[in-house]
Amino acid sequence: MKLPAWMHSLRFRLAAMYTLLALALVTLVGAVMTVQLLRDLDGQFQARLDERADRLAEGFNSPASGLGQTQPAPAGSYSMVVDEKGRVLAATPGLRDYEKAPFPFPGLLEVRLDDVPFKVATRPLRAGGFIWVALSEDVLIEARRSAMRVLTLAVVGTPLLTLLLAWLAGQRALRGLGQAARLAGRINPSSSVAALPLPRRQDEVYELLSAINLLLARIEAQQAREKQLLGQIVHELGAPLTVLRASLAQATAHSAAAATNPDVRRAALVADELTFTTQDLMQLARGQLEMRLAYHYIPARQLRERLDRLVPGTEFTGDWAAFILCDPDRLTQALRNLLANGRRAAGREGQVELRLSETPEAVRFIARDSGAGLPPELGERIFDPFVSGSGSSGLGLSVSRQIARLHGGDLTGGNWRTENGELGGAEFILNLPGLEIGDDAEGEEAVLEEAEQRSAVHRTAALPGRIPT
Incomplete structure (x- = not known):
């Protein structure tokens, strides 16, 4: 499939290159930041869960502190007290069905309650048994989703924005180069090798036009030498050809045998051929104008x-x-x-x-x-x-x-x-x-x-x- 002409332009290629660099940079930095953010969120969530479990365990182990079973449970949190025989002694509202029954989640670090994922922590009790605490991961999951949405938006949006801005910036930055190309395209070395005007700012375009002007000066000098050489060749050929043609004309005019001699006629044709060639060379040297x-x-x-x-x-x-x-x-x-x-x-x-x-x-x-x-x-x-x-x-x-x-x-x-x-x-x-x-x-x-x-x-x-x- 043939690509459109604008896709072959330097402006587009520079914009595409900057876009790819921006995509790679945003993807790399965004991935690192997202991984670190999710890791921090997991750490904070785990610290909150551990803090909840430690406070409940301390309340049950030290009843005089006023903590324990009467401590209200935060939203999205469940807890159960399990005796040494593995039976549930008490549970927060929502898990009362498990009271007086065997503990249903032995050895699990994550459980699902009402189709909601929970992380679990346990703490031993002095009187025997342990306290089980579960904290909902809804907030953590939503934070993960938000982080991934931001990363996706950055990976998709930043390159598109970069491409647009690079295209517009390239139009301005390469304007001088485009003008230089148009000026160079109008050069006709066969008729004129006038120097191109130089921009005020001495940037890369200035260097390019200076190099083109130097090349044009060399072309002009070379053309002058070629025209001089061609003129000298034509001049050197013209004199003997004139003598030769005059001699052949006199020979055919004064001698009937010479006029009918095929060698003389062939020599006259060769002289005419050389005359035309010298005229062609002279016209090439001087130019049609x-x-x-x-x-x-x-x-x-x-x-x-x-x-x-x-x-x-x-x-x-x-x-x-x-x-x-x-x-x-x-x-x-x-x-x-x-x-x-x-x-x-x-x-x-x-x-x-x-x-x-x-x-x-x-x-x-x-x-x-x-x-x-x-x-x-x-x-x-x-x-x-x-x-x-x-x-x-x-x-x-x-x-x-x-x-x-x-x-x-x-x-x-x-x-x-x-x-x-x-x-x-x-x-x-x-x-x-x-x-x-x-x-x-x-x-x-x-x-x-x-x-x-x-x-x-x-x-x-x-x-x-x-x-x-």
């Missing part, structure tokens, strides 16, 4: 032509005669990453498809491949940086989702199935907001105005470098 989109209203076939050169063998389906408002370079980068991952998963002989559909509300790109599909255990983690299910660097999907969201859309992923229900491979759906525009000047102005609004949302320094066409 530092990228500004340059919107253009372009025909979708331009995207298809660029993607066809970057990822050869892609099958394009759907309506590519549509027009799209986007940053062509960034959208090409996002779609190219999806198709390149699909080509890796499907292999050289596999199938990679990119379908485009447009409505007034949305523009949808669906990238599918015939590979093994996405590992189900990764889930949404497939979009985290450096998490890969196809042996790539693990940056492409993260960058593609960032680009989609900067356009006001989103990127989702999963596995598609054939009509027969068989697993068909990975499927990524990139959605962008659609536009419903006419052919007049007002329609064109609406396009420009929406583009400016989208760009304003993500206004920062532009990310250097563009995808080659």
